[in-house]
Amino acid sequence: MxxxxxxxxxxxxxxxxxxxxxxxxxxxxxxxxxxxxxxxxxxxxxxxxxxxxxxxxxxxxxxxxxxxxxxxxxxxxxxxxxxxxxxxxxxxxxxxxxxxxxxxxxxxxxxxxxxxxxxxxxxxxxxxxxxADYAAHASDLRAAFDQLADEPSRQAMAQTLAFRLGQTLAAPLPDAGVVHYFPDFAVAACRARERGAQAFLDGGAYNGDTLEAALSQLPFQQTYAFEPDLGNYELLTQRTRQLGLSATNYPCGLSGRNEQLRFSTGQGEASAVKEDGDSIIQVVRLDDCLQNVTIDYLKLDVEGQEIPTLQGGRDLILKSRPILAIAAYHRWDDMWRIPAFVAALAFDYKLAYRSHSRNSFDGVFYAY
Structure with a gap:
């Protein structure tokens, strides 16, 4: 083949x-x-x-x-x-x-x-x-490409790069029937864990839609959700209440430091940290916020804060070795920086990449 x-x-x-x-x-x-x-x-x-x-x-x-x-x-x-x-x-x-x-x-x-x-x-x-940034980091991107464990991942990453470089207008389209953040291989890997699927962490939980999708795929007993936009947070808490979850919800964002940042609110799922944001939010490090906790599945879609958040949760990841589902479309260099972070963990993770929407938005790296 x-x-x-x-x-x-x-x-x-x-x-x-x-x-x-x-x-x-x-x-x-x-x-x-x-x-x-x-x-x-x-x-x-x-x-x-x-x-x-x-x-x-x-x-x-x-x-x-x-x-x-x-x-x-x-x-x-x-x-x-x-x-x-x-x-x-x-x-x-x-x-x-x-x-x-x-x-x-x-x-x-x-x-x-x-x-x-x-x-x-x-x-x-x-x-x-x-x-020109892509050519300047050709060796990093090649290393990320070589980490990919399956042919669909290589096809999706190659087509994403070709699209972003202007070589084609046809970005990879999502696989039919695949649940965003929960492809079959990641779900199977979580089920096969020694503890099974017990705890789910949702970074950038929006209105709780991903939590609901998670429960449709895996029998999580405990969830931890972080959402800094207070309008979204209210919807998140309503949904977790309706779902009857054992849920711990945090009205804050995630990053690599415990600090306050300017934030643009009212943008729905695209609310994000911005220098000219209309409000101020608290962001926290996972390692400081979730001490003595084990996570089985970790999803991050934190509007460009993915790498700082991973760095701020390194101890949690090293201890828990969770399935990782990390958004890779907010920053161009996440196409190599996320794989580099996974490689540096020195686990036996397999790495996959899938696109879940048009124009290379909602691209996700999975480590399992």
Missing amino acids: KTTSFPSLEAVGQVDLETVQRQGLLIFGYGSFAHDLAAAAQKNAIPVLGFVVSGVPPAARSALPVWQISQLPEAYKDKPLWVGVYNHLAHSDYPLIDQTCRAAGFAARFPQHYFEVVADALGWRYWLTPR
Whole structure:
């Protein structure tokens, strides 16, 4: 059977800054990312001519015009077009957006193509990074790739890298029927533990949806959940009460130090630590918060704090040797830093990688 090879790390689809500064720019999309992109472009002396959408133009949210792409004035049809759609939802199907743009005569550029031009103004945007970073860490990424224990993992990681480097617009799609954070191999490994499946730790518990999914897969007797957004936390406590869990819920976040950080609230599952956040939250180290506790399954989706959280929970992990399910899409370098952390534990963990959503969002490393 042919196995997937480590991919080329060549960035494809570079943007010519001088051209867009001279000609101006159209932005496909009209959501929050599209408007943030417009502001970032203008900070980089790129004139923004307006927004285009595939359907009926929505109500105005800015002074810039918005057109249906099929009704764009002739004078704008030779202008550069950047896609300002960046999420994992159904409307962000990049191959379909590309078809729509090509049918209208545009060779659109997508976020991974232009991010290096506006990175300073856009700031942290999950996995986006200047793509030269990948080549600069080729040996780290190769080591991570070589750790993977199965062919589906190698395929998914290779396709994720190709997508983020602009080599393809087709990111890996989720496996049908796989429960997010609970693929069959990880569930089986937890069942086979000497203690079975007794304790589950949910870092970034949101509204308790992952806790409910966990109980549908494994008979956990005790759960520990951390959720710093107080709106989400209220929903979490309601759900654990309804589920009748033996649950310990913490209204705080996780990191590598015990400290207070600025936090952006009200973003649902995407609420995150940000320097300009509208509130202040407490974050804690797992090793300080859960002393004398054993964990059987540890899930982390903590909006970019995965590596600090793992470091702050190293003693807990060394003692418990839990199944690990760690989100790998918030920071581009989590693609190698998470595998490197797992390798440094010097356990006999097998490492797997799966993608659970569109556009390489919800990628997860599993150690089992």
